[in-house]
Each structure stands twice: as structure tokens, then as C-alpha cells.
Amino acid sequence: MNIVLGHRATQQVVFAGPFGVGKTTALRAVSDIPVSNTDELSSELSQLKNSLGKTTTTVGFDYGEWNFSDGARVGLIGLPSQERFSAMWDMLLPKSSAVVLWLYGNSDDALADCRFWLEALTQRQAVTRLAVALTRLPFDVSEETLAPFRHLTSLYHPLAPVLTADPRQPASVMQAIMVALSTPDAAPFPPPATPPAQQGKSNDEF
Amino acid sequence: MNGRIWTPSRQSNAVRAFMAVLRMDSPLWDWADSPALASWWVIDSACGIDVTALTSYYDQMPGKPEVAFLAAQPGSLPHPAWTLFKPPVKSSLIFDWIKQRQPAGPPPVDRPTPSFAPAMPWRHGLLRLKRWPNPARYDNSLEFTVACSRLLGAPATYAQILEWGIAAPLLDRILQDALAEGLLDISDPSPAAAAIRPEKDAAAATDADTSRWGLIKRLLGKFSLK
Numbered sequence: 001m002n003i004v005l006g007h008r009a010t011q012q013v014v015f016a017g018p019f020g021v022g023k024t025t026a027l028r029a030v031s032d033i034p035v036s037n038t039d040e041l042s043s044e045l046s047q048l049k050n051s052l053g054k055t056t057t058t059v060g061f062d063y064g065e066w067n068f069s070d071g072a073r074v075g076l077i078g079l080p081s082q083e084r085f086s087a088m089w090d091m092l093l094p095k096s097s098a099v100v101l102w103l104y105g106n107s108d109d110a111l112a113d114c115r116f117w118l119e120a121l122t123q124r125q126a127v128t129r130l131a132v133a134l135t136r137l138p139f140d141v142s143e144e145t146l147a148p149f150r151h152l153t154s155l156y157h158p159l160a161p162v163l164t165a166d167p168r169q170p171a172s173v174m175q176a177i178m179v180a181l182s183t184p185d186a187a188p189f190p191p192p193a194t195p196p197a198q199q200g201k202s203n204d205e206f
Numbered sequence: 207m208n209g210r211i212w213t214p215s216r217q218s219n220a221v222r223a224f225m226a227v228l229r230m231d232s233p234l235w236d237w238a239d240s241p242a243l244a245s246w247w248v249i250d251s252a253c254g255i256d257v258t259a260l261t262s263y264y265d266q267m268p269g270k271p272e273v274a275f276l277a278a279q280p281g282s283l284p285h286p287a288w289t290l291f292k293p294p295v296k297s298s299l300i301f302d303w304i305k306q307r308q309p310a311g312p313p314p315v316d317r318p319t320p321s322f323a324p325a326m327p328w329r330h331g332l333l334r335l336k337r338w339p340n341p342a343r344y345d346n347s348l349e350f351t352v353a354c355s356r357l358l359g360a361p362a363t364y365a366q367i368l369e370w371g372i373a374a375p376l377l378d379r380i381l382q383d384a385l386a387e388g389l390l391d392i393s394d395p396s397p398a399a400a401a402i403r404p405e406k407d408a409a410a411a412t413d414a415d416t417s418r419w420g421l422i423k424r425l426l427g428k429f430s431l432k
């Protein structure tokens with residue numbers, strides 16, 4: 001990570017989730033700078049591309065930034081969704097300060113997507129400050145809709161927030177980031193009975 | 207004697223917490239807009255009040271209100287007839303103070319007594335959130351985030367939560383929803399229960415913790431979360 005952003009940003013907020021869900025849209029909604037795809041930032045990222053090797057040079061991640069008055073910067077990163085670019089996930093996720101997992105709230109695949117991403121995030125130590133954001137749902141959606149996501153998420157982090165959010169609205173995106181950052185450590189609570197990796201395979205109780 | 211309270215600083219968290227405790231006793235306690243219309247005053251010395259003006263006004267009143275004076279210093283009571291409370295004020299002390307001055311119990315008000323107490327069980331116990339409520343349902347994102355984050359981390363009473371600066375109507379809505387959705391634990395507010403999980407020692411905070419809260423502060427300064 002430092003190779004890419006070392007002198008620019010000291011912390012990163014990462015957006016993850018399936019293709020088309022709204023990661024780039026959300027990034028644009030809150031970034032202080034025009035969101036660019038790293039493929040367009042050739043000079044800035046040539047070092048990274050070299051370090052990752054040839055296969056990854058055709059894909060980039062979205063990059064935005066918050067700039068603060070004291071000169072500090074926080075990187076905003078949209079992960080590529082396809083698993084074949086998981087080298088990017090390996091590099092970007094472990095050092096993230098917070099992750100928002102965006103999901104299609106109106107899709108039958110949403111729970112399966114959720115589980116897939118929770119596994120991917122857990123393997124990269126990226127569930128400590130996590131918010132699960134369900135798009136394309138009314139804000140006051142019933143609790144029955146949220147409950148299976150809360151349950152599934154609790155197997156990975158007992159306190160992680162599940163919320164409805166709209167990637168097109170800056171306040172909604174900020175809310176997702178804020179609740180992810182403000183979630184207390186899970187430590188004081190008893191850990192789940194079974195490790196998440198095993199739970200993920202056989203959880204049919206929704 | 208009525209159940210109306212006047213204060214020169216209704217925004218004071220200590221005053222709001224004082225009122226919240228009174229309303230645990232009876233929902234009929236309410237604010238008075240003028241000191242002359244109130245049977246009770248609550249004065250927070252931390253709010254830069256002109257105490258000299260208040261005491262002379264008080265001395266000239268024909269029927270005098272009962273006055274609770276909130277101050278950290280024991281020697282700072284400006285009038286001998288007033289009662290000093292040291293914040294954070296214990297609810298038992300407030301109840302004793304009320305009972306001594308009003309043996310008849312809750313303030314007599316014409317309205318029929320609504321069944322508020324059983325409908326708002328969170329006003330009595332020790333509260334802890336099991337999970338985040340859906341923040342999209344609440345319009346003040348900052349107050350919501352602070353209150354929920356702390357209630358997820360450690361239990362607190364209703365009066366303590368009000369001291370964190372959240373408005374009572376918003377807090378009631380959050381807690382009512384959370385209770386209905388099975389996200390809220392209410393337990394007996396015994397001292398033993400309160401001591402289960404003391405707040406984390408600041409000195410024990412990790413580097414990751416420090417930078418996380420640093421980022422939260424930056425974001426609060428940068429975005430006015432609506």
C-alpha cells in the first residue's frame with residue numbers, strides 16, 4: 001500500500017461489493033478529488049503495476065481522496081469486483097481503516113454475495129471496521145429484510161452494522177462510513193461458537 | 207405546587223439529565239417558560255448564569271420555588287434555601303429531594319395519567335445495544351452515531367445517555383425501535399451490573415484506535431452530517 005499511496009494518504013477507506021452495485025458512484029459522491037481509475041494514473045501507479053506484475057496491469061481500482069485543511073489526506077478506494085483480481089484485494093484490504101460492503105438489497109443473490117465478501121474480507125483482516133450497506137431498498141425497510149444480513153454478518157463481527165444506503169447520496173455514504181468507523185471492538189463480547197470460515201459453508205438458518 | 211420546572215439553560219446536559227430523571231418518576235414533569243410560573247428551578251452553575259440577579263429575583267418572589275443548584279464545588283451554593291447537587295447527579299438524590307418537598311407524590315396535572323411508564327421501559331433499566339439499528343431511519347446522523355456506538359460498547363442508563371448530548375425525542379425513537387426489533391437489552395441498573403464492563407482506559411487505547419478516532423474527528427469537522 002505504501003508503494004502506491006505512501007506520501008499521499010495515511011489511511012484508506014475501502015468500498016467492496018459486486019459489479020455495478022454503486023462503489024464508483026459512492027466514491028464520487030464523497031471524494032474531494034475527481035475519482036479516477038488507477039489505469040489512468042499511470043505515472044503515480046507505475047510502481048505498483050510493476051510490483052504486481054503484468055497480469056494486473058489491465059485492471060485498476062477506483063481512487064478518490066479526502067483532503068483536510070492540515071494537509072492530511074485519506075484515500076478512498078473502490079475495489080475491482082472480480083475475484084480474478086484478488087491480488088488487489090490482498091494488497092488493499094489489510095491496511096484499510098474501514099470497509100463498506102455494498103450489496104444489492106433487492107437481489108435474491110444478496111445473501112450469497114454477502115457471505116462471499118465477508119469471507120474475502122475476513123481472510124484479509126478487514127472486518128474490524130465494517131458496514132454492510134444494502135442498496136436499492138427503501139430507507140425504512142422492515143426489520144425482516146435486514147435480519148438475515150445481521151445474522152450472517154454477526155458470524156464475522158458481532159457488532160458490525162447493517163444499513164440501507166444510497167450510493168448516490170453523499171450523506172448516506174458518509175453515514176455508512178461513520179458507523180463502520182464507530183463500531184466498538186468486538187472483543188468484550190463472546191466470540192461466535194464456530195469460526196467464521198467454517199460457519200460460512202453450512203449456514204442455512206435464514 | 208405544580209410539576210413545572212424552569213431553568214435558564216435548557217440546553218445544559220446536566221439539566222436535561224435532571225429532567226429525564228424526574229420524568230422517570232412521572233411523565234407529567236414539564237418545562238415552564240417563565241421562572242414565575244414554575245414551582246421548581248434547576249440551575250446549572252456551569253452555564254454562566256448571573257447568579258446574583260437570580261438570587262435577588264428569588265428573594266422578591268412571594269411564593270418561592272424549590273431550587274436545585276448544580277455545581278461541582280460544595281461551597282458554591284449562592285442561597286441558603288437552595289439545594290446543591292453535584293453533577294453527575296444520582297437519581298436517588300433527586301427523588302429524595304422531590305419527595306421531601308412534595309409528599310403527595312407526582313405533580314397534580316389535569317391531564318389523565320397516561321401509561322407512559324410501561325410504554326417506555328428503557329427509561330428505567332441499564333441499556334445496551336446488541337447491534338446497530340438501521341441509521342438510515344434517523345435523521346441526525348451524528349447524535350445517532352455517538353449514542354449507538356457507546357451503547358454497543360458499554361451499558362448506560364437513559365439519564366447517562368442524555369448527558370452525551372442526544373435529544374430525548376430522538377433517543378426515545380431509537381430505543382423504542384431497537385426494543386421492538388430485539389436489538390436492545392434492558393437489565394437491572396444495579397451497581398454490580400453497571401460495573402460489568404468499565405469504559406476502556408484511555409491509556410490502553412491502541413494505535414489503530416487512536417488513528418480511527420482521529421479520522422472520525424476529522425470527518426466530523428469536514429462534513430456536517432445531516
Ligand SMILES: Nc1nc2c(ncn2[C@@H]2O[C@H](COP(=O)(O)OP(=O)(O)O)[C@@H](O)[C@H]2O)c(=O)[nH]1
Binds near residue numbers: 024025
Ligand atoms: N436505482 C439505483 N441505482 C443505483 C444505486 N446505486 C448505484 N446505482 C447505479 O448503478 C450503476 C452502477 O454503479 P457503479 O458505481 O458504476 O457500480 P460499481 O461497479 O460498484 O462501481 C450507476 O449507474 C449508478 O447510478 C441505487 O442505490 N439505486
Ligand SMILES: [Mg+2]
Binds near residue numbers: 024
Ligand atoms: Mg466501478
